[in-house]
Amino acid sequence: MTAINPVTDLTLDGDVAVITLNSPPVNALSANVRQGLYDGFKAAIDDPAAKAIVLICDGRTFIAGADITEFGGAMAGASLFDVQTMMENSPKPVVAAIHGTALGGGLEVALCAHYRVAVPSARLGLPEVNLGLLPGAGGTQRLPRVAGVEKALEMMTSGRHAPAKEALEMGLVDELVEEGKLKEQAIAFARKLVAENKPLVKVRDNNTKVEAARGHPEIFENCRKANARKFRGYKAPEANIKCIGAAVNLPFEEGLAVERKLFGEVMSSSESAAQRYSFFAERQANKIPDVPDDTPLIPIKKVGIIGAGTMGGGIAMNFANVGIPVVIVEVQEAALTRGLGVIKANYERTASRGGITAQQVEQRTGLITGSMDMNALADVDLVIEAVFERMDIKKDIFTKLDAICKPGAILATNTSGLNIDEIASVTKRPESVIGLHFFSPANVMKLLEIVRADHTSASVIATSMKLAKQIGKVAVLVGVCPGFVGNRILGQRQREAQKLVMEGAMPWDVDRVLYDFGFPMGPFAMSDLAGLDIGWVKEKSNGESIRDVLCEADRRGQKTGAGYYDYDENRVAKPSPFTEKVINDFIVKTGANPRKVSDEEILERAIYPMINEGLKILEEKKAIRASDIDVVWQNGYGWPVYRGGPMWYGDQIGPAKVLEKMKEFQAKMGDQFKPAALLEKVVAEGKTFGSL
Ligand code: 3HC
Numbered sequence: 001m002t003a004i005n006p007v008t009d010l011t012l013d014g015d016v017a018v019i020t021l022n023s024p025p026v027n028a029l030s031a032n033v034r035q036g037l038y039d040g041f042k043a044a045i046d047d048p049a050a051k052a053i054v055l056i057c058d059g060r061t062f063i064a065g066a067d068i069t070e071f072g073g074a075m076a077g078a079s080l081f082d083v084q085t086m087m088e089n090s091p092k093p094v095v096a097a098i099h100g101t102a103l104g105g106g107l108e109v110a111l112c113a114h115y116r117v118a119v120p121s122a123r124l125g126l127p128e129v130n131l132g133l134l135p136g137a138g139g140t141q142r143l144p145r146v147a148g149v150e151k152a153l154e155m156m157t158s159g160r161h162a163p164a165k166e167a168l169e170m171g172l173v174d175e176l177v178e179e180g181k182l183k184e185q186a187i188a189f190a191r192k193l194v195a196e197n198k199p200l201v202k203v204r205d206n207n208t209k210v211e212a213a214r215g216h217p218e219i220f221e222n223c224r225k226a227n228a229r230k231f232r233g234y235k236a237p238e239a240n241i242k243c244i245g246a247a248v249n250l251p252f253e254e255g256l257a258v259e260r261k262l263f264g265e266v267m268s269s270s271e272s273a274a275q276r277y278s279f280f281a282e283r284q285a286n287k288i289p290d291v292p293d294d295t296p297l298i299p300i301k302k303v304g305i306i307g308a309g310t311m312g313g314g315i316a317m318n319f320a321n322v323g324i325p326v327v328i329v330e331v332q333e334a335a336l337t338r339g340l341g342v343i344k345a346n347y348e349r350t351a352s353r354g355g356i357t358a359q360q361v362e363q364r365t366g367l368i369t370g371s372m373d374m375n376a377l378a379d380v381d382l383v384i385e386a387v388f389e390r391m392d393i394k395k396d397i398f399t400k401l402d403a404i405c406k407p408g409a410i411l412a413t414n415t416s417g418l419n420i421d422e423i424a425s426v427t428k429r430p431e432s433v434i435g436l437h438f439f440s441p442a443n444v445m446k447l448l449e450i451v452r453a454d455h456t457s458a459s460v461i462a463t464s465m466k467l468a469k470q471i472g473k474v475a476v477l478v479g480v481c482p483g484f485v486g487n488r489i490l491g492q493r494q495r496e497a498q499k500l501v502m503e504g505a506m507p508w509d510v511d512r513v514l515y516d517f518g519f520p521m522g523p524f525a526m527s528d529l530a531g532l533d534i535g536w537v538k539e540k541s542n543g544e545s546i547r548d549v550l551c552e553a554d555r556r557g558q559k560t561g562a563g564y565y566d567y568d569e570n571r572v573a574k575p576s577p578f579t580e581k582v583i584n585d586f587i588v589k590t591g592a593n594p595r596k597v598s599d600e601e602i603l604e605r606a607i608y609p610m611i612n613e614g615l616k617i618l619e620e621k622k623a624i625r626a627s628d629i630d631v632v633w634q635n636g637y638g639w640p641v642y643r644g645g646p647m648w649y650g651d652q653i654g655p656a657k658v659l660e661k662m663k664e665f666q667a668k669m670g671d672q673f674k675p676a677a678l679l680e681k682v683v684a685e686g687k688t689f690g691s692l
Helices: 031-046 080-088 105-110 127-131 139-147 149-158 164-169 182-195 208-213 218-226 236-249 252-267 270-284 310-321 333-352 358-367 391-404 420-424 458-470 486-503 507-517 523-530 546-552 577-590 599-619 626-636 646-653 655-669 677-684
Strands: 002-005 008-013 016-021 052-057 094-098 101-103 115-118 123-125 303-306 326-329 368-371 382-385 410-413 433-438 447-452 474-479 565-567 573-575
Touching: 002 031, 008 031, 016 031, 016 182, 031 052, 031 080, 052 182, 080 105, 094 105, 094 182, 101 105, 105 123, 105 139, 115 164, 115 182, 123 164, 127 149, 127 236, 127 270, 139 149, 139 208, 139 236, 139 252, 149 208, 149 218, 149 236, 208 236, 218 236, 236 252, 236 270, 252 270, 270 626, 270 646, 303 310, 310 326, 310 333, 310 358, 310 368, 310 433, 326 333, 333 358, 333 368, 358 368, 382 391, 391 410, 391 420, 410 458, 420 433, 433 458, 447 458, 447 626, 458 474, 474 626, 486 507, 486 523, 486 577, 486 599, 486 626, 507 523, 507 573, 507 599, 523 565, 546 577, 573 577, 599 626, 599 646, 599 655, 599 677, 626 646, 646 655, 655 677
Parallel strands: 016 052, 052 094, 094 115, 101 123, 303 326, 303 382, 326 368, 382 410, 410 433, 447 474
Antiparallel strands: 002 008, 008 016, 433 447, 565 573
């Protein structure tokens, strides 16, 4: 064995040279890896004893892409382009042996091998679009040549990782080999290529599939149309599409030149900067300073849920989806039957759309049982209470859980804002109590706010974080305070939205500004969707608020065909003259002085107080770091990823400008806008929010 460099080895197995990369955690293409590949391939090509070359990786995965941490810095070592040219022009067959994930630059390297083999569990993809980028090492030109234009469009604009079997079907992989036998079977494959004198296949020369798409611009239009909502505001999807267009219409080298030019453009865009930040922010959120990696975990083999409503049912599905049995406890039989029925219907709907098989529906529903007896929770490892937001009810439940659940079981509440310390205080084991705040619909929404109470143990926190990952959630650890992180910040925006309407802006003005900013919908459209009557009690309603009047007029949101907006039969919203009159009447009644509110003011009034509240949260140590707040807002509240999150966005505007505006608002409208002490401090010290 020859050590080419600290991350690359070269060995000779008979007449097959094997280049092995070992650069944890994910064999990303750092300067060392690129140089190792370059020198390794050169040595293997120069070695007369080697007749073929296999490229394989140690550790959990094949190369998972360019090293994102190197972006923006000066490029050291061999260029990826040099490595690829050497591989593709090798006079000896090159085989890429793939396990784990071959992603981005990793797949682009593999596409310069003459052949690719993979184990069935491997996944392949070009996910650059999710970082606001496009594959910049020939992937935009090679993938369509292998997989065809439609498949390439779908994969590159979604960033999806295709399983090995699918990769085999599309020609991206030449052969599947047995799990655990990648190295020996890849070597055997390479040896066979030599014995059978197989050609050295260069993907770049294979034009059949791209030529088939020439003269069919509708392929591209269809992709744009089908994804218009998803692509809105992002630069990278269109840049990826244009590159594939170049693959179809231009010779390979010219296509590469288009790719290079557009790569430069997206790489320097603010959208990509925010998306790359978000990638690391999400991973950073997993790191809890006082909960070390080796904290003992509590095995979670069975979960209990209290409450078979929409929330309880959605939460249950998360666990059944990953094979963990769940028992749901309800007090009323009818509610239990209804809840279990809704779960089944949800699974069947997913199956009818092809998301899961009929067998999976059976299996998952089979994992969820119901009970009307809390004693059914005696053997669960985790119980999540998901009942009404009433402290007395929650305290009663936790008193019972304390008596019933086995020692060491995690006792979690799904409260969206009640004081978890108070809930924990009724148990003799507050160290086992934690908040697991799911967002509705709980089987769909990515965010999980994990709420640490005063006495929550490190093991309970570590287990909750790990479990979140297992069920596909993005978890953020927060502290106990009204509304926790997400809803507390939302409260600021909602308050300003309501106030702006009393000052002369219409609900559709506020919604339009926030939609244009990048949110999927504004606060009033959101209320109409959720139902204006959430928390509204008909008997107590006395026309004191705009909402009261709308609900009294049976304008309770989309479900009644009208709310803040009027809706047509296709649920398309139109500004409502009725609502406008209600608002104007209120303005007259309260003696307010309506004025023209500019779009700029709407945005600043909605967003700056959110940033300010984020700083108060950090001051009070209810979030560990500024980027955690951004992760919450991206994954739970539709903050556009290409704008990073409120704290990242605040840095782009500049902390000084945020402070100046908050002071201006405070002078005009009072202490609701009082700048956080931390905001003053950041500005005085010339820091950024990102440094917090
Ligand atoms: N560069 C640098 N670091 C990376 C990285 C990359 N491409 N991919 C992952 N990492 C780091 C993570 O930051 C994390 O570090 P940490 O432990 O210090 O937090 C560590 O590797 C492990 O990552 P995950 O926690 O995400 O591990 P998982 O096992 O859950 O997922 C993965 C592994 C699927 C590879 C996932 O990390 C991933 O999706 N990575 C990004 C893949 C990607 O986008 N590749 C394209 C890069 S851009 C490119 O290639 C441009 C080219 O076209 C020129």
